Amino acid sequence: MVDEATPATPPALGGVEGAPAAEAARCGFVALIGAPNAGKSTLVNALVGAKVSIVTHKVQTTRATVRGIALADDTQIVLVDTPGIFAPRRRLDRAMVKTAWNHAYDADRVCLLIDARRGLDEDNEKILEALTEVRLPKSLILTKIDLVDPPTLLALAEKANAVTAFDETFMISAKTGDGVDDLKAHLAASMPQGPWLYPADQISDVPARQLAAEITREQLTLRLHDELPYSATVETETWKSLRDGSVRIEQAVFVEREGQKKIVLGEKGKTIRAISMAARKEIAEMVGAPVHLFLFVKVRPRWTDDPERYREMGLDFWR
Ligand SMILES: Nc1nc2c(ncn2[C@@H]2O[C@H](COP(=O)(O)OP(=O)(O)OP(=O)(O)O)[C@@H](O)[C@H]2O)c(=O)[nH]1
Numbered sequence: 286m287v288d289e290a291t292p293a294t295p296p297a298l299g300g301v302e303g304a305p306a307a308e309a310a311r312c313g314f315v316a317l318i319g320a321p322n323a324g325k326s327t328l329v330n331a332l333v334g335a336k337v338s339i340v341t342h343k344v345q346t347t348r349a350t351v352r353g354i355a356l357a358d359d360t361q362i363v364l365v366d367t368p369g370i371f372a373p374r375r376r377l378d379r380a381m382v383k384t385a386w387n388h389a390y391d392a393d394r395v396c397l398l399i400d401a402r403r404g405l406d407e408d409n410e411k412i413l414e415a416l417t418e419v420r421l422p423k424s425l426i427l428t429k430i431d432l433v434d435p436p437t438l439l440a441l442a443e444k445a446n447a448v449t450a451f452d453e454t455f456m457i458s459a460k461t462g463d464g465v466d467d468l469k470a471h472l473a474a475s476m477p478q479g480p481w482l483y484p485a486d487q488i489s490d491v492p493a494r495q496l497a498a499e500i501t502r503e504q505l506t507l508r509l510h511d512e513l514p515y516s517a518t519v520e521t522e523t524w525k526s527l528r529d530g531s532v533r534i535e536q537a538v539f540v541e542r543e544g545q546k547k548i549v550l551g552e553k554g555k556t557i558r559a560i561s562m563a564a565r566k567e568i569a570e571m572v573g574a575p576v577h578l579f580l581f582v583k584v585r586p587r588w589t590d591d592p593e594r595y596r597e598m599g600l601d602f603w604r
Pocket of ligand 1: 319320321322323324325326328428429430432457459461
């Protein structure tokens with residue numbers, strides 16, 4: 286069973302469980318960057334083979350940087366799923382964009398994802414130009430190829446490579462699985478030789494209590510995004526393993542105003558109950574045990590200006 290801190294287990298000194306012999310092992314970091322909705326989280330989940338990053342059709346669902354850990358034979362690929370890059374206006378936006386670029390500079394390889402249907406719009410042009418300054422191995426990944434025809438794809442690949450020279454261009458659909466295995470094999474081959482950082486069975490370094498909060502936020506976003514754009518956040522406040530093997534989890538849903546609290550609760554508490562039920566099911570799957578989930582909606586005015594909330598979400602605070 287996964288406990289609240291399981292995925293955050295620090296790497297053991299002198300080798301980790303299930304790792305190959307030192308001469309054979311490879312391990313490295315791959316940063317996935319792109320405009321909001323490019324398909325980064327979906328790709329991380331496809332490469333890891335499990336859900337470690339939340340995905341919605343609404344933009345900006347990834348706030349914290351979620352690492353997925355993918356294995357390919359003797360290679361461990363640590364995937365850094367960054368928040369979408371776009372022209373930031375509010376403080377939360379600026380923190381997300383800054384966090385994305387900081388992680389890109391720390392990686393062994395940077396992969397730019399471009400939604401093939403969206404093509405080279407202003408956001409993507411800007412990211413491509415900024416990437417010319419990054420002195421690291423770079424790959425281009427055209428995503429959602431199930432939605433466009435081959436000539437459009439080729440033209441897009443050519444145009445993007447004319448702005449930034451990529452080592453390789455991949456064309457994938459995380460939805461159908463097209464090209465994903467090939468991409469994984471290439472990423473693995475380009476990782477440096479070195480010991481694994483995580484045990485073989487670890488798929489994320491995000492603590493389970495944070496993943497559980499992300500799962501609830503995903504349900505909130507799915508149901509209430511239009512009424513509550515970006516002004517809600519979720520934190521796991523308590524996590525107790527009970528004698529019968531189940532887990533009791535209390536989470537706070539923070540909103541900025543009283544009116545938003547009413548929206549989250551819904552008529553006679555209907556909305557929060559539906560969110561709680563859906564989240565409980567997913568959290569129980571992740572934990573591998575029955576879960577009792579309790580959600581409390583709290584008003585915290587101006588939480589988007591509070592550095593502590595940013596730390597909780599794994600973002601860099603930036604004045
Ligand atoms: N048709 C199709 N849809 C996809 C594919 N990959 C992702 N999507 C959809 O695109 C939307 C955005 O995907 P995400 O993985 O959340 O994108 P992201 O880049 O992580 O988004 P942010 O969190 O906003 O930065 C979701 O509705 C996905 O289901 C794909 O290969 N094909």
